[in-house]
């Protein structure tokens with residue numbers, strides 16, 4: 264008896280703690296499950312799908328509309344210059360881009376007067392942009408609280424780890440067209456009417472973007488005439504107003 268007490272008490276304490284943690288976890292999950300996000304994205308956007316999975320893992324129920332996000336973003340009033348690759352709606356708020364689930368939970372808890380949250384562009388290290396291909400690299404970014412008049416302030420700052428980029432030699436080069444590097448890709452989908460092309464591409468050095476599947480706007484959509492799905496191509500791309508633009512695209516030399 265003398266020997267069992269010191270063992271039994273901590274064990275009971277541990278069990279009680281575990282029970283409370285389990286309950287709290289359950290309640291949190293139940294709360295989040297009551298919250299459904301609607302997400303508009305392109306079916307060929309790999310990082311969008313990973314972001315959806317990040318939300319699901321944090322307890323959100325997600326309804327996906329694979330129709331692109333340009334029209335939804337405009338309809339919901341999110342300014343184009345704050346744009347990214349997917350747009351979502353939850354609890355009366357608009358969510359643009361790779362916003363961490365924790366910030367959406369906080370938004371829904373605090374319920375500030377605002378249009379919603381945005382992470383413009385696609386910062387590496389944000390949820391969905393954090394796969395093994397990025398080798399642990401994290402760029403600094405802010406989750407912006409966006410007002411209905413388009414003004415913003417930082418809702419949450421995420422510091423970066425720049426040293427990873429330097430170690431891997433993934434440094435941004437100039438966006439000057441004269442020196443833009445070519446990236447290689449395979450064409451996945453062509454939407455000439457919308458001026459878009461989905462590419463499974465290799466590293467894009469000037470955008471600091473590792474290999475992935477992405478949808479690009481095409482500056483001169485007539486370039487798409489000569490291309491076919493499945494074709495190997497080379498292209499030059501830049502980022503502008505939250506969208507990625509292909510400036511030049513052509514068949515890869517064999």
Ligand SMILES: [Cu+2]
Nearest residue numbers: 310311348385
């Ligand atoms: Cu993305």
